[in-house]
Each structure stands twice: as structure tokens, then as C-alpha cells.
Amino acid sequence: MNREIILASSSPRRVELLKQIGLPFRVFCCEVDETPPPGLNPGQLVELLAERKAAGIAGKVDRGIVLGADTVVVCQGQLLGKPLDAEDAARMLGKLQGGAHEVYTGVALVEAESGRRSVTHEKTVVYFRPLGENEIRRYAATGEPLDKAGAYAVQGLAAVFIHRLEGCYTNVVGLPLARLAVMLKEFGYEVL
Numbered sequence: 512m513n514r515e516i517i518l519a520s521s522s523p524r525r526v527e528l529l530k531q532i533g534l535p536f537r538v539f540c541c542e543v544d545e546t547p548p549p550g551l552n553p554g555q556l557v558e559l560l561a562e563r564k565a566a567g568i569a570g571k572v573d574r575g576i577v578l579g580a581d582t583v584v585v586c587q588g589q590l591l592g593k594p595l596d597a598e599d600a601a602r603m604l605g606k607l608q609g610g611a612h613e614v615y616t617g618v619a620l621v622e623a624e625s626g627r628r629s630v631t632h633e634k635t636v637v638y639f640r641p642l643g644e645n646e647i648r649r650y651a652a653t654g655e656p657l658d659k660a661g662a663y664a665v666q667g668l669a670a671v672f673i674h675r676l677e678g679c680y681t682n683v684v685g686l687p688l689a690r691l692a693v694m695l696k697e698f699g700y701e702v703l
């Protein structure tokens with residue numbers, strides 16, 4: 512029988528993605544220190560933060576598989592987290608428009624009983640069409656960008672900005688589901 516999955520995330524997008532594949536799970540999240548040590552590349556950074564989130568909860572529960580994740584956007588070598596406000600969102604979107612950028616999501620599984628861990632990340636390349644200043648300003652004013660890495664939601668209104676994507680779509684939303692299924696299988700957990 513499959514063990515309980517505990518999602519160590521406050522992200523409603525990750526909740527929706529897990530529901531999409533019919534996994535029974537509960538949410539248990541706590542604040543973790545998201546300040547990274549210097550010198551990490553984006554893949555190492557998202558893995559570290561995903562692992563911190565999962566390990567923090569695994570220490571608080573008796574049993575189950577704890578899932579942590581973290582998403583960042585990288586544009587021309589620069590890391591874009593969540594925007595501070597609409598103005599910051601417009602600045603980020605100005606960088607993203609008319610070109611390609613990468614979205615990295617780190618995924619960590621920690622088995623509470625044994626402490627066994629599996630950590631990895633996935634990268635997707637996203638292409639924005641050129642955007643006008645008014646379009647950027649109006650999108651920033653919708654509020655959609657505010658809690659999203661890189662100041663956009665591919666699953667929302669920003670779908671009209673994205674003309675091409677290389678790699679896993681759900682990775683951009685915040686959790687690479689195909690990768691997750693493979694990781695869970697290593698823990699003896701069958702999604703199907």
C-alpha cells in the first residue's frame with residue numbers, strides 16, 4: 512500500500528498539480544530560511560531549497576514521504592525570484608520579453624521514518640514573444656505576477672506571452688510531474 516505523501520509547500524499551484532494526478536496527500540508547511548549560500552548554480556540552489564523545505568517537515572512528522580520543491584527563473588544569467596511589487600514585476604517582464612529564459616524547479620523527497628532522501632531538479636526553456644510597454648504594465652497590474660518566480664504564471668494570463676517551451680510544462684508551474692513519478696517509484700510508491 513502507498514504511504515502518505517506530505518506536501519511541504521504553501522504553493523496553491525503545487526496543490527493543484529498533485530490533485531491533477533490523483534495523489535492522496537496532506538499539506539504541512541513551515542517557514543524555511545530561503546537565503547542561499549553564495550556560489551551555487553541555479554540547479555544546486557533549487558535542490559538545496561527544496562531539500563530544506565522537505566527535511567524541515569520530515570523532522571516534525573512520524574511517517575510518510577515528504578515532498579519539497581522550489582522554483583526560480585534565470586534570465587541572461589540573472590536569477591529572478593518573486594517580484595516585490597507591480598513595478599518590480601514590470602521590470603522583470605521587460606527582461607523576459609522577446610527572448611528565452613530558463614525555469615528551474617528543485618524537487619526533494621525525504622522519507623520521515625528512515626531519513627532517506629532523493630533530490631533532483633528539472634530545467635525548462637521558455638520563450639516570450641516581444642511585449643509592448645502597455646501590455647507589460649497592464650499584466651503587472653492584474654496582480655497575477657506577484658507570488659510567482661519571474662513575475663508570470665504560464666498557467667494564467669501569461670500564456671498569451673509564451674510562444675514556445677522546451678521541456679516539462681508542469682516544471683514551469685512549480686512541480687515536474689513526470690520527474691516526480693519516477694522519484695516516487697524509487698521509494699516504492701506507484702502513481703499508477
Ligand SMILES: Cc1cn([C@H]2C[C@H](O)[C@@H](COP(=O)(O)OP(=O)(O)OP(=O)(O)O)O2)c(=O)[nH]c1=O
Binds near residue numbers: 582660
Ligand atoms: C514561472 C512560474 C512560477 N510559478 C510559481 C511556482 C511557485 O509557486 C512560485 C515560486 O516560488 P517557490 O518559492 O518555489 O514556492 P512558494 O513560495 O510558492 O511555495 P513554498 O515555498 O511554500 O513551496 O512561482 C507559477 O505559478 N507559474 C509560473 O509560470
